[in-house]
Structures are given as structure tokens and as C-alpha cells.
Amino acid sequence: MSTYIGKSIPRVDSLPKALGTARFFDDMALPRMLYARVLRSPYAHARIVSIDTSAAKKLPGVRAVITAEDTLKRKFGLLPRLRDQPMLAFDKVRYVGEEVAAVAADTEDIADEALGLIKVQYEELPAVLDPVEAYKEGSPQVHDHVKRNVSFTASVQRGDVEEALRKCDLVRHNTIRCVQTAHCQIEPYGAVASFEEGKLDVWSPNQSPFTRRRALSNLIGLPLDKIRVRRCYIGGAFGGRSDTFPAEVIAGLLSMKTARPVKITYSRRESLAATRTNHAAVYDIKMGVNRDGTLQALLIKGTLEGGAYLSSGTNATGAPGSAVEALYHAENFKYEGTRMYTNKTPSSMYHIQTTPLVMTVELMLDMFAGELGIDPVEMRLRNITGPNSVTSGGSVISSCLLKECIEKTIELSGWKDKYGKLPPGKGIGMGCGQSASGFPLGIRFGSSAFVKFNEDATATVISGIVDNGQGNENLMFQIAADELGLSLDEVALVNADTELCPQDPGSYSMTATFVSGNAVRLAAQDARQQLLTVASGMMEVSAESLDLKDHRVFLKDDPNKAIPLEDIVRMAFLKGTPPLGRGTYIPKPLSPKGWADIQAGKLYGQYGPTYTFGCAVAEVDVDMDTGKVKVDKLTLVNDVGFPINPMVVQGQMESYSGLVLGHVLLEKHEWDGKGRMLTDGLQSFHLPTSLDMPPISSNLMDGDDPAGPYGAKDTGPTGGVSGAIINAIYNATGVVVDALPVSPETLLKAIKART
Amino acid sequence: MKKMLELTVNGQQVNLEVEPQRTLQEVLRDELGLTGTKRGCDDASCGACTVLLNGKAVLSCNILALDARGKDVLTVEGLAKNGQLHPLQKAFIERGAIQCGFCTPGMLISAKELLDKNPKPTELEVREALSGNLCRCTGYAKIIEAVEAASQSK
Numbered sequence: 030m031s032t033y034i035g036k037s038i039p040r041v042d043s044l045p046k047a048l049g050t051a052r053f054f055d056d057m058a059l060p061r062m063l064y065a066r067v068l069r070s071p072y073a074h075a076r077i078v079s080i081d082t083s084a085a086k087k088l089p090g091v092r093a094v095i096t097a098e099d100t101l102k103r104k105f106g107l108l109p110r111l112r113d114q115p116m117l118a119f120d121k122v123r124y125v126g127e128e129v130a131a132v133a134a135d136t137e138d139i140a141d142e143a144l145g146l147i148k149v150q151y152e153e154l155p156a157v158l159d160p161v162e163a164y165k166e167g168s169p170q171v172h173d174h175v176k177r178n179v180s181f182t183a184s185v186q187r188g189d190v191e192e193a194l195r196k197c198d199l200v201r202h203n204t205i206r207c208v209q210t211a212h213c214q215i216e217p218y219g220a221v222a223s224f225e226e227g228k229l230d231v232w233s234p235n236q237s238p239f240t241r242r243r244a245l246s247n248l249i250g251l252p253l254d255k256i257r258v259r260r261c262y263i264g265g266a267f268g269g270r271s272d273t274f275p276a277e278v279i280a281g282l283l284s285m286k287t288a289r290p291v292k293i294t295y296s297r298r299e300s301l302a303a304t305r306t307n308h309a310a311v312y313d314i315k316m317g318v319n320r321d322g323t324l325q326a327l328l329i330k331g332t333l334e335g336g337a338y339l340s341s342g343t344n345a346t347g348a349p350g351s352a353v354e355a356l357y358h359a360e361n362f363k364y365e366g367t368r369m370y371t372n373k374t375p376s377s378m379y380h381i382q383t384t385p386l387v388m389t390v391e392l393m394l395d396m397f398a399g400e401l402g403i404d405p406v407e408m409r410l411r412n413i414t415g416p417n418s419v420t421s422g423g424s425v426i427s428s429c430l431l432k433e434c435i436e437k438t439i440e441l442s443g444w445k446d447k448y449g450k451l452p453p454g455k456g457i458g459m460g461c462g463q464s465a466s467g468f469p470l471g472i473r474f475g476s477s478a479f480v481k482f483n484e485d486a487t488a489t490v491i492s493g494i495v496d497n498g499q500g501n502e503n504l505m506f507q508i509a510a511d512e513l514g515l516s517l518d519e520v521a522l523v524n525a526d527t528e529l530c531p532q533d534p535g536s537y538s539m540t541a542t543f544v545s546g547n548a549v550r551l552a553a554q555d556a557r558q559q560l561l562t563v564a565s566g567m568m569e570v571s572a573e574s575l576d577l578k579d580h581r582v583f584l585k586d587d588p589n590k591a592i593p594l595e596d597i598v599r600m601a602f603l604k605g606t607p608p609l610g611r612g613t614y615i616p617k618p619l620s621p622k623g624w625a626d627i628q629a630g631k632l633y634g635q636y637g638p639t640y641t642f643g644c645a646v647a648e649v650d651v652d653m654d655t656g657k658v659k660v661d662k663l664t665l666v667n668d669v670g671f672p673i674n675p676m677v678v679q680g681q682m683e684s685y686s687g688l689v690l691g692h693v694l695l696e697k698h699e700w701d702g703k704g705r706m707l708t709d710g711l712q713s714f715h716l717p718t719s720l721d722m723p724p725i726s727s728n729l730m731d732g733d734d735p736a737g738p739y740g741a742k743d744t745g746p747t748g749g750v751s752g753a754i755i756n757a758i759y760n761a762t763g764v765v766v767d768a769l770p771v772s773p774e775t776l777l778k779a780i781k782a783r784t
Numbered sequence: 785m786k787k788m789l790e791l792t793v794n795g796q797q798v799n800l801e802v803e804p805q806r807t808l809q810e811v812l813r814d815e816l817g818l819t820g821t822k823r824g825c826d827d828a829s830c831g832a833c834t835v836l837l838n839g840k841a842v843l844s845c846n847i848l849a850l851d852a853r854g855k856d857v858l859t860v861e862g863l864a865k866n867g868q869l870h871p872l873q874k875a876f877i878e879r880g881a882i883q884c885g886f887c888t889p890g891m892l893i894s895a896k897e898l899l900d901k902n903p904k905p906t907e908l909e910v911r912e913a914l915s916g917n918l919c920r921c922t923g924y925a926k927i928i929e930a931v932e933a934a935s936q937s938k
Contacts, residue, residue: 039877046885047873049820049860053886056819215824215832215920216886264822264886265920297825498884498921676880680926684883687923711829711918719911719924727925 032579033507033517034739037676040503041517042262042496051262054232057221059290063092065283066140067275067293068130068147069303070122073156073372073704074169077118077149080130085146090139093286094147096130100282101250105273106339111181113172114338114375116248116278122151123171123337124372125705126303128275133283133291158704160309160334160369171337171370178370180335183347185354187421188361193326197317201396204313205389207769209306209334209698210691212379213716216264217300222280223290228255229281234263236271236497237535239474242527244273249281253527260525266497267688268378269305271537272341302709306698307379308345308368309334312386316393322403324412326361329353331386335368338375342368344538345378351636352383353390354421356431356463357412362421372704378538381688384751385769388693391460391752392766395759405448405459405756406439413461424465424636428734428742430668431461431642441728442646442664448760454653456761459646460752464745465637466737467543467616475615476548477531480509480556482608486580486595487519488556493533494545495525499684499744500677501541505549507673508738512553513560514577514594531613539743542673543638544614546738551612559608563601564592639734641742643667643682647753648723651761656777658694658758660723665748670732671740679727681744686725689750691717697770791852793818794862802849809833809844812859820860820889824918831917834890835859841897843916860889863896871934872896881930883921890917895931904935 045051082094097119106112118127130147134140155169162168163178171178194200220233229251235241238258246253263270276293284291295304310333317326331349335342350364398408414420416429438459439445447457478492490509496502502522510520523529533548534540557577564582565572568590576585583591601608616638648662665682672678695715699707708714733740755766764779786801793816802811812818812835821844824832828846835844836858863870872895875881882888891914898905898913905913910931911924919927 037880039880040882042885043877043880043882046882046888047860047869047877047892048864049818049889051885052819053822055823056813058814058817213920214884214886215830215918216822216884217824263884265884267920294823297827297830498886500883680880680883680922683923683925684921685923686925687920690923710827711825712827716918716920717923718916718918719914719928722924724907724928725923725925 031511033511034673035671037674038507040500040677041506042502053216053262053264054219054221054234055294057232057292059221059223062290062292063133063135063283063287064137064140065131065133065280065291065293066137066144067128067279068144070118070125070127070129072122072151072153073125073158074154075122075151076154077120077122077129078152079150081148082130085132085143088139088143088146090135091132091143092289093133093283094130094143095282095286101248103248105244105248107272107341107343111339111343116275124374126374128279131279131283133287156372156704158371158373158700160332160371163369163371171372175370180339180368180370181343181346183350183366185350185362185364185422190326190328190361190363193361194315194317194328197325198320199397199400200315200317201393202315203389203393203767204311205385205767206311207309207385209309209376210696211301211306211698211714212267212269213301213714214265214267214269217295217297218274218276218304219292219294220277220280221290221292222277222284224281224284224288228257229285230257230259231277231281232259232261233277234261234266234270236266236495236537238495238525238527239493239532240535241273241277245277245281248278257526257528263497267380268382268537271535272377274304297711298709301714302374302706305340305377306336306374307382308376310385312349312389314389314393318397320401322397322401322408322411324357324359327353327359329364329386331364331366333366333368334371334376336371336373336375340375340377342376345376345382349383349386351422351465352387355414355424355426355640356461357390358414358418359421373700374706381685381692381746384689384692387462388460388751388755392755392759395458395756396765406435409435409461422636423634427639427736428670428732429640429642430730430732431644433730434642434644434666434668435461437728437730438644438646438664438666441666441726444646454651454761456649456651456757457646458753458756458760459644460749460756461644462747462749463640463642464539464747466639466641466743466745467540468538468637474532474534475613476533476545477611477613478548478552479531480552480610482556482598484599484602486598487521488513488515489521489523490549491523491530492545492549493525493530494541495536497536499681500674501536503677504542504546504673508546508549509553512550512557514579514581539745542741542743543737544616546741547614548612550738551614552610555612556608556610559606559610560597560601563604563606564597567592567597567600638736639742641667641669641745641747643748645749645753647750647757649754649757649761651758653780656773656780658771658776660690660754662723663750664726665750666728666730667744667747668730668732669744670734670737670742672729673739673741675729678729678744682727682748683725685746685748686750687717687722690722690754692769693751693754694770695721787850789849789853791854792856794859804848804850806849807845808847808849808852811849812844818859818861822886822889824886831890831894832887834893834917836893836897839900841894860892863892871937872931875930875934875937879926879930879933881922881926887917887919891919891927899935907932
């Protein structure tokens with residue numbers, strides 16, 4: 030029996046957060062610290078003719094001014110051949126808000142004043158602000174070397190989908206389009222950097238300290254051991270803080286130049302307009318089924334608008350296809366994703382990026398179900414993937430309780446009493462979802478961890494794990510305490526620090542539980558084994574006959590024969606064998622190239638080592654006079670294997686629900702004809718409030734994954750909430766949504782067009 | 785020209801000189817080191833900087849520090865008394881209402897104002913009271929639960 034694994038215990042980090050003592054980067058103040066501000070491009074596309082910083086440099090209180098001339102003029106990108114983003118623009122600017130120069134001064138006010146003294150001469154170039162225009166022959170090129178602005182392509186294919194579509198009994202053709210939205214972490218972006226004794230320390234809210242360090246090393250020109258990316262509390266990420274931004278490079282360079290610590294804090298406006306957005310996208314979907322409701326063919330073309338730079342757009346281009354192929358089985362499947370450059374804010378991966386596509390596949394299933402007279406529940410049960418199935422991209426799905434999730438969601442939501450029996454304007458809908466857990470991405474390493482015992486029998490866990498806010502740190506406490514027979518307060522965690530911790534992939538694309546959790550488990554088990562070995566010498570029995578729990582080692586057959594853990598630890602030190610555990614975990618790449626042939630843009634092979642599944646039912650109330658949608662209730666059931674902390678997992682399911690509701694009903698970036706973002710504040714970019722969110726019933730299956738730590742899988746954007754909401758709207762109004770967000774105006778127009 | 789500012793912060797008398805254009809948020813964070821009060825938007829739209837001013841929840845980014853002269857300010861750091869967590873803090877921790885924690889200080893303060901005025905609010909009253917505090921991590925579900933639990937424990 031576990032003490033902590035599987036228990037809904039409060040998170041260790043929630044106490045400092047409730048007290049207000051948890052330090053985020055912007056809460057830091059170092060002695061002699063300077064404040065930096067960035068001068069940004071007012072143009073979507075322009076040549077930089079000259080920059081004159083002389084007046085700014087003379088302003089009292091200004092300590093340094095930098096432009097691209099002070100950098101190595103290297104560009105950032107996930108892979109060497111895909112590097113396209115300068116940290117301070119040179120030659121050209123490619124979007125409104127791009128970094129052109131930066132100032133470090135004694136105060137933010139002085140730095141701001143200095144920005145106004147920098148004279149930049151631009152030669153404005155025609156900008157391309159639409160992905161369809163971008164592809165046209167003769168359109169302006171965002172990057173000189175990229176013809177027709179095709180940023181990246183990715184495809185997944187199985188069978189002959191065109192041929193299969195011709196043979197299907199019924200075929201549907203739907204499109205869905207969505208504008209840019211935002212991750213919109215409540216914490217604005219920024220960084221603190223301090224260069225001292227030849228080493229650069231950096232604090233910034235980021236999802237992968239080791240990836241960040243590698244990028245900084247390349248961009249600044251310091252070796253890896255001279256850069257230390259350090260832990261701080263992080264105010265949310267959602268996929269929008271996985272790649273490197275200019276803030277940390279600029280702060281680093283300014284600190285190197287001034288030999289003083291430098292803090293740069295982005296305004297809300299900068300965080301929205303000059304970090305990352307979610308991709309705008311259009312999906313064209315052809316789905317073919319037979320009369321028995323079985324899915325025969327699925328052909329999807331996705332065009333994603335990526336903005337000025339690639340960012341994590343490689344994954345974003347392929348992810349929508351992967352999101353569908355591991356959810357529903359189609360013998361004939363083709364996904365082609367194309368990412369286009371435009372002169373807008375760069376777009377990155379987003380936790381719920383695949384929402385519009387998955388949602389529309391769900392809507393089409395409901396439309397077929399209606400046409401064929403099949404119950405929507407049955408429609409799904411006939412088509413979902415299951416345990417031991419193989420996806421179109423060649424991934425083997427191991428553990429899968431999707432069928433059970435659907436059945437339980439239907440039961441808990443009272444579906445059978447409601448579906449088809451609701452008054453006008455009320456609707457109920459269902460949707461499913463999945464996400465890959467622990468997938469190596471082809472670019473990241475595994476995770477390693479150490480466990481060391483202190484003389485008083487407390488233990489310190491050293492892991493690269495980073496917590497963006499979702500509770501990853503607590504996971505490590507629970508695992509280590511359980512394995513080592515300690516209470517939670519006898520475990521300390523050193524983490525997310527590239528100098529002190531061994532390699533970790535970072536917390537993006539659902540990997541913390543599966544990969545980092547497994548590494549900490551192995552390290553703790555190694556230390557535990559060492560303790561049992563020492564104890565076996567003290568008790569003159571074999572180590573195999575012993576167990577460790579609740580601060581004591583005891584004979585499995587006679588638990589009264591025991592030695593306190595403290596005595597064993599002391600003996601281990603005396604004998605010169607202090608307990609030092611180590612563990613490494615890396616998911617096996619099951620195909621030679623991992624999951625993708627990036628060169629050819631083809632996705633094939635094992636994508637995730639395992640998958641997480643979920644089902645949701647939404648109940649909505651549509652005001653037929655105004656078109657306003659109110660979601661009344663969400664019922665969710667997820668299969669995350671064995672949940673290590675059910676309360677934390679529920680929190681993530683609810684987090685995901687909030688993101689989805691915002692994306693589907695509220696959030697929308699708008700731009701003017703010059704490529705300027707009009708929605709760069711929280712008064713114009715609308716996040717869901719507590720009044721928009723419904724009560725959420727979040728439930729978990731009692732699963733068991735063969736490879737996950739204790740049978741656990743990562744929680745992800747899994748729950749099917751988008752499909753549930755859109756189908757509930759369809760159920761209430763008969764409107765087939767073809768664009769996001771579903772605003773009252775567009776829905777009302779569609780309702781009126783039907784009557 | 786700096787001006788004298790006297791106010792009470794978390795029960796303690798504070799005297800300092802501040803520039804007239806400084807907001808209460810800046811003075812709390814930068815001068816007094818009370819960084820629990822967060823900076824999330826600068827235009828009174830996120831709620832992360834909410835503090836109590838003479839018992840009323842205000843956005844400290846939207847108030848000049850000098851306007852707090854002679855008044856009583858309560859920040860998140862002042863919620864716990866003599867090492868005892870406030871019932872709201874306790875409920876937020878136990879119910880899993882804290883994820884990244886960036887909105888938490890403002891949420892706690894807005895919730896305190898509500899419970900001080902209305903010790904047994906309905907779910908809708910809780911949702912209304914917190915509707916100016918944005919959270920991106922929780923879908924508000926466990927926050928609402930926690931405030932309701934704290935109201936029942938009182």
C-alpha cells in the first residue's frame with residue numbers, strides 16, 4: 030500500500046503560493062540590478078536602413094544600449110537548418126513588435142525614455158498578412174530564402190484515401206477556420222540575467238531549462254557550463270514558453286555588457302503581441318463512412334498561419350493529424366499540414382492547438398449519426414481506437430480505456446435522459462480526445478535524476494523537472510517519499526536548474542509524469558536498494574527479504590523485526606557507502622527515425638510511447654434571440670492510467686476545459702491592415718471569467734499503463750470538451766459551426782439563416 | 785518631488801517617501817518588498833494585484849500610492865495571522881485551487897472581501913465576486929469550491 034501514490038494530497042508548492050512568498054522572476058531584486066526595455070518594430074515588414082543610439086546612450090541613468098550589432102547575428106530555431114529568428118532584428122523586421130534595440134538603465138522609466146531617443150530609419154516593404162495570399166506567386170517573401178512562404182509541411186498517410194472516399198456509402202465535406210488565439214499566461218513574460226565571474230545566470234518562466242540553455246549558448250556564444258538557467262516559479266505556460274525568446278538573450282547580453290544584473294519585464298501588451306500566439310488555421314475535411322456507421326476514409330488538409338518565424342511550428346504542423354489518427358480508426362487516412370509564414374507575431378505550439386480539427390471531426394460524426402439514425406454514443410464506439418491498435422502513422426497504442434471513458438461519461442452526465450429530450454435552445458453533446466504521453470519528439474533526450482540521503486535520514490531529490498504550474502514538482506515529492514519510506518516534509522527537491530540537475534527534456538508536449546517521473550522513481554528505487562543492502566548486513570538477512578516503509582526497514586515475513594531508517598543511513602555513512610541513487614529514463618524510439626522524418630515532412634513511427642484518452646459531455650443553453658451560448662455543465666472522464674494524484678489530475682482537466690471554452694466561444698486576436706495586433710490587452714482579448722465557466726465534473730478511470738510510473742500516464746489536452754460543446758450547440762440549434770470563436774453575432778446569423 | 789506617505793500595511797505603520805506618480809502596486813512591490821501582490825496587466829483588467837483598502841477590494845495598479853494615505857492596506861502577506869493560515873488559504877491549499885499561483889493572491893483577497901461582507905454566499909455570488917480575477921490554470925472549478933468550503937468552515 031502506498032502512502033502518497035494515488036492520493037489526492039495538497040501540493041507542496043501551494044503553501045508559498047497561498048502565503049504570497051513564492052518568487053516569480055519579476056519578484057526578484059538583485060543588488061545593483063538594472064531594468065531593461067525593448068524598442069520594437071512599428072512595421073510588419075521593413076528593411077532596417079540605420080539605427081542611431083547615440084542620444085539614448087547619453088541619457089543619464091542609461092547603462093547600455095544594444096542592437097543586432099552587439100550580437101553574434103545568429104538566429105534561433107529548433108533545429109540547425111530551421112533557425113530563422115534573430116534575437117535583435119538585423120537587415121529586416123518581419124512583424125509589428127519585433128525586437129530592434131534594447132536599453133538597460135537604472136529605472137524602467139529611464140529605459141523607456143531612452144527608447145524614444147533611438148532613431149531607426151526603416152524602408153517599409155509590402156507585408157503579407159494572409160496565408161492564402163502568402164502562397165501566391167509574386168507575394169512578398171517573409172524570409173528571402175523561403176519561396177512562396179511555405180514554412181513547414183507534415184503529413185501522415187495510410188491506405189488510398191481518395192479511392193476509399195469514392196467507395197464510401199456517405200461522404201461529408203466540412204471546413205473549419207480559426208483565427209489566432211493566445212496562451213495568455215496570467216504572468217507576463219520576461220527574464221532576469223546576471224553575468225558574474227564569467228558565468229551567466231538566467232531566471233525566466235520557461236518550459237525547458239535545458240533546451241533554453243542550449244539555445245542561449247548558441248545565441249550568446251558561451252559554452253553550456255557557463256550558462257545556468259535557474260528555477261523560479263512559473264505563471265503558466267500551455268506550450269507558449271517552450272522555445273527561446275529574445276527577452277532572456279537581451280537581458281543576458283545587457284548583463285554581460287554592464288557587469289550588473291538586468292531584469293526585463295514585458296508588459297501585457299508585449300506578452301500578447303511579441304511572444305507567441307496560437308496558430309490561425311483552416312482545415313478542410315472529407316470524411317467517408319459506410320451505412321453501418323464505420324469510418325472508412327478521412328482526408329484532412331490543414332493550412333496553418335505561423336506568423337514571422339518557425340518557433341515550435343514543426344510540431345504544430347503535424348500535431349492536428351496525430352490528434353485525430355490516434356483517436357478514431359480509419360483504414361484510409363491522410364493528413365497534410367502546411368504552415369505558412371506571414372508578417373505577424375510568430376505562432377507556437379499550444380496546449381489545445383488541435384481543438385478546431387478534433388472538434389469538427391466530432392461534429393461530422395454527429396451529423397453522420399443523425400443521417401444514419403445511429404446514436405452518437407454508438408457512432409463513437411464503432412470507430413474509436415482501442416488497446417493494441419495501430420494508428421495510421423504507425424504508433425502502437427498500449428493502454429486505452431476510451432470505451433470505458435465514454436460509457437462512464439454517458440452514465441454520469443445523465444445523457445440518456447437528456448439527449449433528444451431537451452427544450453428548444455438547450456443542447457447536449459459529446460466529444461472524445463487523446464494526447465500522446467511522453468513522446469520524444471525526435472529532438473529531446475530522456476530525464477535523469479539523483480537521490481541523496483542526508484545524515485538525519487532526510488533525502489534530497491535532484492531532477493531537471495520543471496513545473497509550469499500544473500503540479501509536476503509535487504509529483505516528484507510523492508514518488509520519492511513513497512519509495513524511500515519518508516514523509517513529504519522529509520524530502521527536498523532541487524530542480525529546473527541546469528547547473529545542479531542532470532538532463533531533463535522539460536515540461537512540454539506531455540512528458541513530465543511519464544519521463545521525468547520514471548527517472549525519479551528509478552533514482553529513488555536505487556537509493557532504496559542501497560539502504561536495504563546496508564540493512565541486510567546489519568540484520569544478517571538477505572536484502573530481498575526486507576522492505577522499507579514508514580522510516581523503518583523490516584523483515585517482510587516478520588514486520589516486528591525492524592531497524593529505524595536513521596540507524597541504517599548512519600551506518601551507510603560510517604561504512605563509506607552513503608546512499609546515492611541515480612535513475613535515467615528515455616522512451617524507446619520504436620522506429621529508426623523516432624516519430625518523424627523531418628527532412629521529408631513525413632510522420633511515421635511511434636509517436637508517443639503511450640496515449641491518454643478522455644470523453645466529455647457538455648450541456649449548453651443558447652439564447653435564440655441573441656446567439657449567446659452559456660455552457661451549463663461539463664462532465665469529463667479521463668484515462669490517465671493510474672493517477673498519481675487524482676486532485677492534481679482533475680485540476681489539469683479543469684484547466685484544459687477553461688482553455689477550450691475560451692478558444693471555442695471567446696478568444697480572438699484581431700489585426701489591422703498594417704499587421705498591428707488590435708487585441709493586445711485583456712480588455713480586448715477576452716479570457717473566460719468565473720462567470721463563463723460552468724461547474725465541471727472531472728472523473729478518472731482507474732487505469733494501469735504497463736510502462737508508466739506506477740501505471741500513470743501524462744494528463745493532457747485529452748478530454749473531448751471542444752467536440753462536446755460544438756455538438757451541444759448543433760444539438761440545440763442545428764447550426765454547423767465552421768469558424769471559431771462562436772460569437773453571438775455569428776451564431777445568431779446562422780440560426781436566422783436556418784429559419 | 786517625493787512626498788511623504790503614511791499608511792498601515794498588514795497591520796504595521798509604514799512611513800516612506802514616494803514619487804507622486806507611483807501606484808500602490810509599485811510601492812507595495814518595489815518599496816516594501818511585498819511581491820505577493822502581482823503585476824499581470826497594468827490596466828486594471830486581470831485582478832492579480834487586488835488588495836484590500838480599508839476593507840474594500842481594489843486594484844492596486846489603478847490607485848496612486850498617495851491616495852492610500854492614512855488608510856489600511858491588506859495584502860496576501862497579511863492574511864495569515866500568528867502563523868495560522870486564513871481559512872481561505874487553508875481551503876485553497878486543501879482543495880487544489882492553486883496551480884501556477886500567479887492569480888492566487890488576488891483571488892484570495894477578492895474572496896476575503898466577499899466573505900467579510902457575505903459569510904454564506906451562493907455559488908453565483910462567489911462567481912460574481914471573483915469575476916474580475918482572471919485565472920488561466922483552473923477553469924475556476926476548484927477555486928469556487930474552495931471559497932464555498934471556507935465559507936462553511938467559518
